[in-house]
Amino acid sequence: EAQVTQNPRYLITVTGKKLTVTCSQNMNHEYMSWYRQDPGLGLRQIYYSMNVEVTDKGDVPEGYKVSRKEKRNFPLILESPSPNQTSLYFCASSLSLASNTGELFFGEGSRLTVL
Amino acid sequence: AQKITQTQPGMFVQEKEAVTLDCTYDTSDQSYGLFWYKQPSSGEMIFLIYQGSYDEQNATEGRYSLNFQKARKSANLVISASQLGDSAMYFCAMRGFSYNTDKLIFGTGTRLQVFP
Numbered sequence: 001e002a003q004v005t006q007n008p009r010y011l012i013t014v015t016g017k018k019l020t021v022t023c024s025q026n027m028n029h030e031y032m033s034w035y036r037q038d039p040g041l042g043l044r045q046i047y048y049s050m051n052v053e054v055t056d057k058g059d060v061p062e063g064y065k066v067s068r069k070e071k072r073n074f075p076l077i078l079e080s081p082s083p084n085q086t087s088l089y090f091c092a093s094s095l096s097l098a099s100n101t102g103e104l105f106f107g108e109g110s111r112l113t114v115l
Numbered sequence: 116a117q118k119i120t121q122t123q124p125g126m127f128v129q130e131k132e133a134v135t136l137d138c139t140y141d142t143s144d145q146s147y148g149l150f151w152y153k154q155p156s157s158g159e160m161i162f163l164i165y166q167g168s169y170d171e172q173n174a175t176e177g178r179y180s181l182n183f184q185k186a187r188k189s190a191n192l193v194i195s196a197s198q199l200g201d202s203a204m205y206f207c208a209m210r211g212f213s214y215n216t217d218k219l220i221f222g223t224g225t226r227l228q229v230f231p
Contacts, residue, residue: 031217033219035221040124040223041223042121042206042221042222042223042224043206043208043221044220044221045218045219045220045221048217048218048219050217056216058218059220088158090160092160096217102148102165102210102212102219103150103162103165104150104152104160104162104208104219105162106159106160108158108159109158109159
């Protein structure tokens with residue numbers, strides 16, 4: 001089954017404790033992206049990757065890191081989480097726009113609470 | 116810079132009626148795509164419809180159609196014959212593709228409530 005898998009789905013942590021949210025897709029998609037969703041603000045792009053070893057900042061990259069060492073994986077790293085990073089996080093992937101409509105396939109979301 | 120604007124935080128519609136959800140955009144990219152996604156209360160993001168910037172005809176997918184007016188930079192979603200299951204959050208999104216960037220941004224969403 002074609003899917004984007006995020007883990008963990010739910011996490012409560014404390015300020016400053018490094019955490020990683022994993023994202024994996026099995027559709028051989030070149031493009032992967034992370035978003036955070038907050039009430040009244042919609043989905044805001046954190047980072048995206050157009051292919052392996054190619055990453056770029058979205059609109060809200062501060063406090064986050066990513067890596068794309070393999071095509072299927074795109075982990076989101078919070079080196080020192082703070083309460084303002086409490087949010088619902090989505091990973092998504094797609095073929096490159098040049099080869100398709102560019103529809104994004106989303107993971108189920110990861111709800112993160114930082115105390 | 117790219118921007119998506121959804122000016123309707125909430126909309127109500129009666130079952131079986133049609134409803135239009137507004138979306139305007141701004142981009143300097145020549146080539147771009149416009150999307151609508153549905154997010155029910157369960158939280159998943161469901162793709163509804165896509166319109167390419169060079170497509171001359173408005174996109175349709177079942178009860179969903181996208182009213183694309185390029186000169187006005189608008190991409191409104193029309194849902195015909197609303198059903199109770201259409202109650203959800205709806206997001207408009209745009210993907211601009213240029214030489215070395217590929218950003219896909221979302222609007223703030225419109226919450227649609229369908230009543231009997």
